[in-house]
Every structure is written in C-alpha cells, then in structure tokens.
Amino acid sequence: MGNNRYIQNAKTGWMVPHGEHSDIVMSTRIRxxxxxxxxxxPIAFSDEQAEEVGRIVSKALLSAEEKGYSYTRMNEISPLERQTLVEKHLISPQLSEAEHxxxxxxxxxETISIMVNEEDHIRIQCIFPGLQLESAYQKADETDSSLEEELPYAFDEEFGYLxxxxxxxxxxxxxxxxxxxxxxxxxxxxxxxxPAVSRLGMVVRGSYGEGSEAPGNVYQVxxxxxxxxxEQEILAELANIVSRLISLERKARELLLEKSRVALENRVFRAxxxxxxxxxxxxAEAARCLSDVRLGIDLELIEDVDVTILNELMIFMQSGFLQHYEGxxxxSEELDISRAKLFRERLEKRPSETNE
Structure with missing residues (x-):
C-alpha cells in the first residue's frame, strides 16, 4: 500500500499548538x-532474516489496519516519498535508507508510527503536540502492550528490553x-x-535527532x-529540565523586549x-525567518498570522515536500523559487486582510 495520503496531507497532528507553554514547546515524542x-x-541480520522478521511483525501489525492504520513497505515507495515521511518526523532517516x-x-x-527493521526490529513512536509527556507515554505504552500480546519480545530480567x-x-x-x-x-x-543539560543525563540535539542541526532555533531534548x-523516573527528570528551559527562555524573551525592543521588532517584521x-x-533563511516570525507572534508583536501556518511551513519548506509538490x-535555485512561491501563497490571506 502506498503512502500518497500522507504526502498529500502535509499537515500532521503535532503541528497544531496545544496547551500550556505551546508558544515554546512544539511537540512531545515517546519512542x-x-x-x-x-x-x-537489524545491524547484523541477512536479507533473508530481515524478510522473516518483517513477515512476523507485519502479520501482527496488519491486523491493526482495522483500527485505521496504514501499512507501507519502504521498497514500495520512491526515495522522494521516503524523504517526505522523514521530513514530517514519521520515519527516521535510517529507515528511509534501509537496504533490507x-x-x-x-x-x-499520524500521531503513532511503528517502524519495522529500523535500528531495532520494532520502533514505536508516539508524537503529540505541545507538552504532553504523560499522555504520549500512555498511548505508546498501550500500543506496546497490544503488540507484546502477539510478539515474543527479547527481554532479560536483569537488563530489561534488549x-x-x-x-x-x-x-x-x-x-x-x-x-x-x-x-x-x-x-x-x-x-x-x-553542556549543562548533558551533565544532567539529557541531550540536546537538532529537530531531527542525533547528528542533526537546529534550524529555526528548534531543539530536541x-x-x-x-x-x-x-519510565516514570525518566519522564519526571525530562519534565523538570524542560520546565527549567521554558523558564530560561521566557526570561530571555523578557530581556530582549526590555533592552532591545525596537531592534527585535525590526527583526521580526523584516522576517x-x-x-x-x-x-x-x-x-536556511526560511528557517531563520520562520523562527523570528513565530517569536513575534508569541510576544504579540505580530497579530495577524496563525502559528499553525508556520508549523506547516516548517515541513513545506523542505526539499522532499517541495519536489513532490512540484511533481x-x-x-537548488528551483527549490528556492518554489519555496518562496509556496510561502507567499500560504501567507497571502491573513486574518486582518480577510476581514477588511
């Protein structure tokens, strides 16, 4: 089964701002x-073993289609389609490049994705909008428990899940x-x-995880x-660090408004x-501008742009989506032209203009 539905519907569940701190926290993910x-x-098995694992896991997973899930094999879709799924955070770069x-x-x-034969045989991912650590964990755990009833997980009493x-x-x-x-x-x-967060047992990366940069000032902790x-200890420790980062970001925003308001206004409106x-x-310029405009909205300097549009454009601006959009x-230059055109179209009718 192909994934055209997921390509055409570029908007995904985590893009909609949700709950307290949604001006800073974009999404929560449990994997x-x-x-x-x-x-x-998977790092050591043969193609034949990969097919056998895939057959066993798929048999258990395909029964979930009755609940509205869609199943897609990587070798049945194009590299461009796989790239677009990565850009939407629905699969990992490693799965998109899998040779087996x-x-x-x-x-x-699209809040739940279950990857087969990525770094491990199964990767269950649940991604929710805003700060929802407990809710996302409960959903991932529910999915995991359902699969464990049908699949023989590798588990050790001393070391846990292998x-x-x-x-x-x-x-x-x-x-x-x-x-x-x-x-x-x-x-x-x-x-x-x-580095301070690292010393506390957490890691700060770019929005696409290990090895990625942080375009648009978006970081993954x-x-x-x-x-x-x-699991509860991990969630509590992460929640504590995120709470501290939110507090520090708010103080830094207040300082910018107090000390450099005109320069800040100039920056966000230029963006x-x-x-x-x-x-x-x-x-790179698109990511920087999206970040500045989002900050302007959060600080109520810009009033006529929906932040959901900016979240969507984070996906729309990437090369996989743009090439699919253009067919x-x-x-490189054509991508820059297409990106600019798509941004203009999406931002053309803002609330203040519509109501005139």
Missing amino acids: LARNLTGFRF FGAVLLSKD TSCPSNTGTGMRASVMLHLPALTMTRQINRIV SNQLTLGKS LGTISYARLLPV EELT
Whole structure:
C-alpha cells in the first residue's frame, strides 16, 4: 500500500499548538525500541532474516489496519516519498535508507508510527503536540502492550528490553520534547545550556535527532540512557529540565523586549516581509525567518498570522515536500523559487486582510 495520503496531507497532528507553554514547546515524542527473541538485530541480520522478521511483525501489525492504520513497505515507495515521511518526523532517516526489508505502520492522525527493521526490529513512536509527556507515554505504552500480546519480545530480567544500541537497553524508551528557543539562541545562552543539560543525563540535539542541526532555533531534548531507571523516573527528570528551559527562555524573551525592543521588532517584521514577498528563499533563511516570525507572534508583536501556518511551513519548506509538490526533481535555485512561491501563497490571506 502506498503512502500518497500522507504526502498529500502535509499537515500532521503535532503541528497544531496545544496547551500550556505551546508558544515554546512544539511537540512531545515517546519512542520505544523492541526486538524479537531468537533473531539477530537489524545491524547484523541477512536479507533473508530481515524478510522473516518483517513477515512476523507485519502479520501482527496488519491486523491493526482495522483500527485505521496504514501499512507501507519502504521498497514500495520512491526515495522522494521516503524523504517526505522523514521530513514530517514519521520515519527516521535510517529507515528511509534501509537496504533490507523495512516498513512503517501509521495511524490516521499520524500521531503513532511503528517502524519495522529500523535500528531495532520494532520502533514505536508516539508524537503529540505541545507538552504532553504523560499522555504520549500512555498511548505508546498501550500500543506496546497490544503488540507484546502477539510478539515474543527479547527481554532479560536483569537488563530489561534488549536493543541494538546498548544505551537503549532497559526500558528501551527515549522521551523527547521539541522546543523553540530563539531568545536563548539570540543571547547565546544556549551555548552553555547544552553542556549543562548533558551533565544532567539529557541531550540536546537538532529537530531531527542525533547528528542533526537546529534550524529555526528548534531543539530536541531527550534522555540519554534507559537502563537503571523506570519510565516514570525518566519522564519526571525530562519534565523538570524542560520546565527549567521554558523558564530560561521566557526570561530571555523578557530581556530582549526590555533592552532591545525596537531592534527585535525590526527583526521580526523584516522576517515577515521576507517570507511574505521573497522570490528566492534558501532553506536556511526560511528557517531563520520562520523562527523570528513565530517569536513575534508569541510576544504579540505580530497579530495577524496563525502559528499553525508556520508549523506547516516548517515541513513545506523542505526539499522532499517541495519536489513532490512540484511533481519533479528541482535544482537548488528551483527549490528556492518554489519555496518562496509556496510561502507567499500560504501567507497571502491573513486574518486582518480577510476581514477588511
């Protein structure tokens, strides 16, 4: 089954601002790593073993289609379609590049994705908008329990769930929160915060996880280890650190307003003008402008742009989506032209203009 529905419907569940701190916290993700007993991990198995694992897992997962899930094998879709799924945070870059059997099961609202034969045999991901650590964990745990009834998980009484990467052994859980931290970045406080968070057992990465950058001042904060701590302990520690980062970001925003209001207003309105009228828009500039405009909205300097549009444009601006949107491969300059055109179209009718 193809995934055209997921490509055409670029908007996904986590993009809608939700709850307290939604001006800073963009999304919450819980990821559970699981493997089947009696099989080698994906990093060591053969193509034949990959197919067998895929067959066993798929048999259990396909029964979930009755609940509205869609099942897609990676070798049945194009590289461009796989890239778009990565850009929407629905699959990992590793799964998109898998040479052996790989697949993904996606819920209708795209809050749940179950990856087959990524780094582990099974990766359950639940991604919710805003700060919802407990709710996201409960949904992921419910999905996990349902699968465990049908699949023989590799589990050790002493070490917990056995995983391909030793740092995931134990609960097998990675909890992460995606934060927009423009003020901490502008004031360069982020440079000392990142190592401080690391010393507390957490890690700060770009929005696409390990090895990625933080375009648009969007950072992902997650736990580093899963062994020796319960799921609730991990969630509590992450919640505490996120709470502290939110507080620091708010103070930095207040300082910018107090000390540099005119310069800040100039920055956010220049950014709004750029994404509203530019004819060439490189991805780095687009990300920076989106961050500045979002900050302007959060500080009530800009009143006529829906922040949901900006969240959507974070996905729309990327090369995979743009090429699918245009229906062809694009050169670097053509991507910049297409990106600018799409931004202008999406921002053309704002509330203040519509009501005139």
